[in-house]
Amino acid sequence: MQFDTHLHWETLLKAADDWKAALDGVEFPWLVWSVDEDWAYVQQKMVSDAGWTxxxxxxxxxxxxxxxxPDAILIDFNKHLQLPIVYMHLPIDFIFHFAPRMAFFHSDLIIRPDKMRWLSELFKDLPDGEIAMTNLTKIKNPFLQKLLVRPFKLFELAGCITRGASQDIFDKGCSMWQGWAFHPNCPDEAEFNKRLKKHWDHGAGLLYWQKRYGGKVTIIQEHFLDEGHFSRTSKDNFKVISDNNENRNTGLDLRSNYNVYELAQAFGIKSD
Known part of the structure; x- marks a missing residue:
């Protein structure tokens, strides 16, 4: 997701009212973003078995x-917006409006039960006003590898954002989205120009919130989850089928490379 002039906060917050109603009374929601029904089902089982909704x-x-x-809550986050493509980053920016906290992970991630239990406890114990996110260490692009001398983004491979942190991130004009410098709550032109010099991708705005405003972040080491990250950036034998741009079809890529139920069995996840 990236900022676009035709998306207005009033429209987004009105959409988020529906999300809030759907999650009324849910203490520990975990976002599963379906790009493929079978992958999403395995991830739902992972989340349920870890004690989240x-x-x-x-x-x-x-x-x-x-x-x-049986415990899953299906939400059409695009009902009011009618966008052609929607990433999980859309609702993540508005957690403050509809949930006390929300965990999330990539659609191409499989996690062993013992590691899911560890993440579950970490996320449940996270104080309001704080977030937990993966750091980014493994990347194939030689140009981007040079940027890793210093971190340039927090990585949404897995994470959790509390309501207080989400509100503070929003109020300070930072964001999970791409092009986060264009956030309408950016305080002034000088700050905007400063932000334009930073990395633009998903998660860079959260790193800026941490560094610029002292946001509290618990880092989850990427290598802790990397074995189950089945993507073009993590697996050398991954065959790329879809476009390598904003139109990327992750579901098509996953179906073309893996049988998710075989992976689930190998990782000790009961998916029947």
Whole structure:
């Protein structure tokens, strides 16, 4: 997701009213973003078994998944917006408006049960006003590797954002989205020009919130989760099928490379 002039806060917050109603009384929601129904189902099982409530959103290109765990809550985050492509980053920016905290992870991530239990406890114990996110260490692009001399973004491979932190991030004009410098709450032109010099990608705005404003972040080491990250950036034998740009179809890539139920069995996840 990136900032676009036709998206207004009033429209987004009105949409978030529906999300809030759907999650009324849910203490520990975990966002599962469906780009492929079977991958999303395995992730729902992971979340349920860890003691959280799966909140299932979906890329409109994939459609609403029909395969849901009994405790899953399906939300059409795109109902009011009608965008052609929607990433999980859309609702993450508005956690303060609809949930006490929300955990999330990439659609291409499988996590062993013992590691899910560890993440569950970490996220449940996270004080309000703080976040937990993966750091970024593994990347194939030689140009971007040079940027890793200093961190340039927090990585949404897995994470959790509390309501207080989400509100503070929003108020200070930072964001999970791409192009976060264009956030309408950016305080002034001088700050905008400063932000333009920073990295533009997803998660860079959260790193800026940490460094510039003292935001409290618990880092989850990428290598802790990397074995289950089945993506073009993590697996050398990954065959790229879809476009390598903002139109990337992660579901198509995943289906073309893996059988998620075989992976789940190998990782000790009960998916039946």
């Amino acid at each position: 799966p909140v299932v959103g979906f890329d409109p290109r994939a459609g609403a998944p029909k395969k849901l765990t």
